[in-house]
Amino acid sequence: MFPCARILSSFQSRTILTRALSTMTTKKLLFVKHFDGEPKPSDFKVVEEKIPALKDGEVQFEALFISVDPYMRPVSVGKPLGQKMFGAQVARVTESKHPKYKKGDNVVGYMGWETHPICNPDTLESPFGAIEKPLVLPDFKKLPLSLALGVLGMPGNTAYFGLTELCQPKPGETVCISGAAGAVGSLVGQIAKNLGCKVVGIANKKEKLDWLQSLGFDVTIDYKEENVDKMLSEKVPQGIDCYFDNVGGEMSSTVLSHMNMFGRVAVCGAIAGYNAKLHH
Numbered sequence: 001m002f003p004c005a006r007i008l009s010s011f012q013s014r015t016i017l018t019r020a021l022s023t024m025t026t027k028k029l030l031f032v033k034h035f036d037g038e039p040k041p042s043d044f045k046v047v048e049e050k051i052p053a054l055k056d057g058e059v060q061f062e063a064l065f066i067s068v069d070p071y072m073r074p075v076s077v078g079k080p081l082g083q084k085m086f087g088a089q090v091a092r093v094t095e096s097k098h099p100k101y102k103k104g105d106n107v108v109g110y111m112g113w114e115t116h117p118i119c120n121p122d123t124l125e126s127p128f129g130a131i132e133k134p135l136v137l138p139d140f141k142k143l144p145l146s147l148a149l150g151v152l153g154m155p156g157n158t159a160y161f162g163l164t165e166l167c168q169p170k171p172g173e174t175v176c177i178s179g180a181a182g183a184v185g186s187l188v189g190q191i192a193k194n195l196g197c198k199v200v201g202i203a204n205k206k207e208k209l210d211w212l213q214s215l216g217f218d219v220t221i222d223y224k225e226e227n228v229d230k231m232l233s234e235k236v237p238q239g240i241d242c243y244f245d246n247v248g249g250e251m252s253s254t255v256l257s258h259m260n261m262f263g264r265v266a267v268c269g270a271i272a273g274y275n276a277k278l279h280h
């Protein structure tokens with residue numbers, strides 16, 4: 001799909017590691033067809049262009065990690081076709097005519113799916129329409145820079161603040177998480193364990209459930225292989241105090257029927273509905 005990209009297939013990572021073939025050209029992945037159901041390679045087109053000269057105020061980057069996130073699916077509905085696919089990346093500054101960015105800085109920002117993007121940070125728009133300047137990252141020392149798109153970035157902040165501020169879990173309470181093996185859900189579970197909670201994770205496939213257990217999840221449920229309602233009754237008889245909902249739909253109706261009085265729900269996302277087919 002993106003010849004210079006290597007897709008990291010592990011479910012723990014949703015990043016594409018890009019590698020420059022040439023510093024003279026840049027590769028962009030254009031969004032050319034609105035998704036109908038699951039996104040397909042034919043919804044995108046790769047173009048290679050000569051890198052233009054840098055203007056005053058502009059910065060040139062080399063993409064290191066490009067993020068693929070669930071919000072892209074619903075947000076793409078309103079986007080015009082033929083433009084560069086939007087999204088965040090971790091990138092290194094290769095050239096700069098902007099006083100606040102210097103060669104060698106690492107940043108995280110919404111430069112989209114491109115290997116060598118150029119932008120004016122002061123006018124760079126996020127996919128949601130606001131100006132969001134790329135953030136210069138501190139020295140990560142030996143830690144991987146991809147963490148700026150994970151636990152140290154948007155998914156980590158979502159997990160931490162969604163759980164602690166919206167659910168406000170107390171030690172001993174039971175926290176249930178849907179989409180538990182994803183970037184956000186797996187962090188919510190680990191934070192909840194640190195706060196002294198019992199943690200229930202709902203995900204699909206044994207390898208993911210095993211991984212969640214290795215992270216300390218107390219109960220794991222495979223929603224494709226097991227009856228969630230029955231499993232919650234059997235394995236979580238004390239009921240659920242906090243539900244961190246990443247999935248929505250039928251699964252949420254089931255979990256909600258197991259909530260205790262004065263329970264709290266963080267409606268983080270509704271991924272079960274994102275890949276809906278268009279109504280022709």
Ligand SMILES: NC(=O)C1=CN([C@@H]2O[C@H](COP(=O)(O)OP(=O)(O)OC[C@H]3O[C@@H](n4cnc5c(N)ncnc54)[C@H](OP(=O)(O)O)[C@@H]3O)[C@@H](O)[C@H]2O)C=CC1
Binds near residue numbers: 246247267
């Ligand atoms: N409110 C906010 O600010 C934010 C909200 N979000 C939302 O959080 C949710 C998770 O995001 P993130 O962790 O980054 O995503 P990931 O892509 O990392 O993980 C999503 C998980 O959802 C599960 N999933 C996918 N489709 C379905 C389905 N039809 N039914 C049930 N489970 C499904 C998959 O696991 P499995 O195969 O095991 O089912 C997958 O592990 C999304 O809904 C997203 O929109 C994310 C970031 C910020």
Ligand SMILES: CCCCCC(=O)/C=C/[C@@H]1[C@@H](C/C=C\CCCC(=O)O)[C@@H](O)C[C@H]1O
Binds near residue numbers: 070071158268269270
């Ligand atoms: C549109 C469905 C979003 C589902 C939840 C989600 O994944 C949120 C992610 C946010 C994202 C905001 C996403 C959409 C907002 C659209 C607003 C608009 O004006 O159209 C972004 O803020 C990063 C994630 O925290």
